[in-house]
Amino acid sequence: MQFDQIYASRNTRMKASEIRELLKLLDQPDIISFAGGIPDPALFPADEFADAFKNALTPERQAMALQYSVSEGYLPLRDWIVEEMAKIGIACDANNVLITSGSQQALDYLGKLFLSPGDTALVGWPTYLGALAAFNAYEPRYDRLSLKGNRTAESYAEDAADAGSAVKFAYLSPDFANPTGETLDRAGRLRLLELADSLECAVIEDAAYQSLRYDGEVVPPVLALEQERKGSIEDCRTIYCGSFSKTLSPGLRIGWAVAAKPVITQMVLLKQAADLHSSTINQMAVHGVAEARFDVHVAQLHVVYQRRRDVMLAALEEHMPEGVSWTRPEGGMFVWMTLPDRMDGAQLLARSLETERVAFVPGQAFFADGSGQDTIRLSFSNSNHAAIEDGIARLGRLLGSV
Numbered sequence: 220m221q222f223d224q225i226y227a228s229r230n231t232r233m234k235a236s237e238i239r240e241l242l243k244l245l246d247q248p249d250i251i252s253f254a255g256g257i258p259d260p261a262l263f264p265a266d267e268f269a270d271a272f273k274n275a276l277t278p279e280r281q282a283m284a285l286q287y288s289v290s291e292g293y294l295p296l297r298d299w300i301v302e303e304m305a306k307i308g309i310a311c312d313a314n315n316v317l318i319t320s321g322s323q324q325a326l327d328y329l330g331k332l333f334l335s336p337g338d339t340a341l342v343g344w345p346t347y348l349g350a351l352a353a354f355n356a357y358e359p360r361y362d363r364l365s366l367k368g369n370r371t372a373e374s375y376a377e378d379a380a381d382a383g384s385a386v387k388f389a390y391l392s393p394d395f396a397n398p399t400g401e402t403l404d405r406a407g408r409l410r411l412l413e414l415a416d417s418l419e420c421a422v423i424e425d426a427a428y429q430s431l432r433y434d435g436e437v438v439p440p441v442l443a444l445e446q447e448r449k450g451s452i453e454d455c456r457t458i459y460c461g462s463f464s465k466t467l468s469p470g471l472r473i474g475w476a477v478a479a480k481p482v483i484t485q486m487v488l489l490k491q492a493a494d495l496h497s498s499t500i501n502q503m504a505v506h507g508v509a510e511a512r513f514d515v516h517v518a519q520l521h522v523v524y525q526r527r528r529d530v531m532l533a534a535l536e537e538h539m540p541e542g543v544s545w546t547r548p549e550g551g552m553f554v555w556m557t558l559p560d561r562m563d564g565a566q567l568l569a570r571s572l573e574t575e576r577v578a579f580v581p582g583q584a585f586f587a588d589g590s591g592q593d594t595i596r597l598s599f600s601n602s603n604h605a606a607i608e609d610g611i612a613r614l615g616r617l618l619g620s621v
């Protein structure tokens with residue numbers, strides 16, 4: 220059977236990447252990997268989760284924990300999120316919150332909600348690879364979201380119109396972005412909101428790393444800044460996507476979206492059609508752990524990840540040859556490196572795996588237009604200090620020799 224002859228057209232842009240194939244080699248024990256942007260499992264609050272699951276399975280709660288539940292999500296968890304949102308300047312109620320199976324699911328739903336084939340999505344060059352993967356299924360046209368230059372709203376609208384398209388949303392991860400580690404400053408966030416107002420499009424604020432700030436000045440979320448100007452969340456065009464993956468556990472797959480009620484209502488319909496609801500018991504467990512010690516736990520993560528970032532930045536300073544530049548993130552898990560002229564990140568990875576046994580992610584996959592060959596992403600979250608120092612020294616040696 221030639222299945223590929225009968226696949227829907229949306230699948231043509233969904234490809235397994237060569238890089239992922241290459242990164243499968245990472246299981247080998249002698250490789251130092253800066254590739255996966257994942258939390259350190261040693262930092263999972265495992266004992267707290269053991270208690271929380273036990274608690275959810277007591278005779279009084281087990282019928283609820285193991286049963287189907289509402290698509291909107293477990294109400295005590297939504298209430299907890301409402302309080303957390305208030306702390307960062309977002310006033311909402313539980314009806315503005317949808318629990319999703321990871322924030323990745325929210326990105327998929329938002330693609331599904333807004334994008335007809337050919338519609339325009341504004342994304343950074345580079346942007347989160349998983350967002351491109353989620354949106355690609357809805358066959359969009361991409362345009363480069365640029366908040367530094369002086370590109371006007373009209374030029375985005377005109378370019379879209381020339382392509383027979385319309386701009387539906389701007390997607391970005393404003394804090395410690397994956398892959399660059401960079402943070403959009405307040406002025407940039409305000410420009411984004413002005414742009415979205417002019418284009419009458421939505422803004423998708425991906426806050427996956429927002430709780431992981433190690434230093435520098437806190438910048439309010441885009442949604443908070445919009446609310447400051449417009450008053451009610453019901454008048455805001457920003458849809459905020461949060462996640463427990465980087466703070467408590469990615470394996471439980473619990474994230475959330477916060478937005479004006481009409482958007483949440485639509486997303487609830489999509490969730491009903493897709494998976495009915497996120498795991499009831501996982502939501503209860505996340506609520507139990509979050510309520511008991513979210514802040515304490517996140518403070519512990521800050522100490523460990525900040526040191527790892529500092530060790531990586533110091534090692535880069537020491538070992539990188541002339542012509543290499545990199546970002547200095549104030550939080551998150553990533554440093555983004557630009558290689559000397561015309562050097563290719565994918566070729567460098569192949570060589571690095573062979574000779575230096577160091578892994579990272581070549582940057583090209585993060586660019587909607589396939590550019591960015593001369594970039595790579597390094598993650599510091601899941602390596603100890605010795606591995607970071609050794610791995611960066613090896614990478615510096617390789618870069619100095621090519």
Ligand code: PMP
Pocket residue numbers: 256320321322323324347349392396397425427461462463464469472473474
């Ligand atoms: N957004 C960004 C920027 C990410 O890096 C990730 C995970 N790598 C996600 C969203 C999705 O995370 P999750 O579905 O686990 O919440």
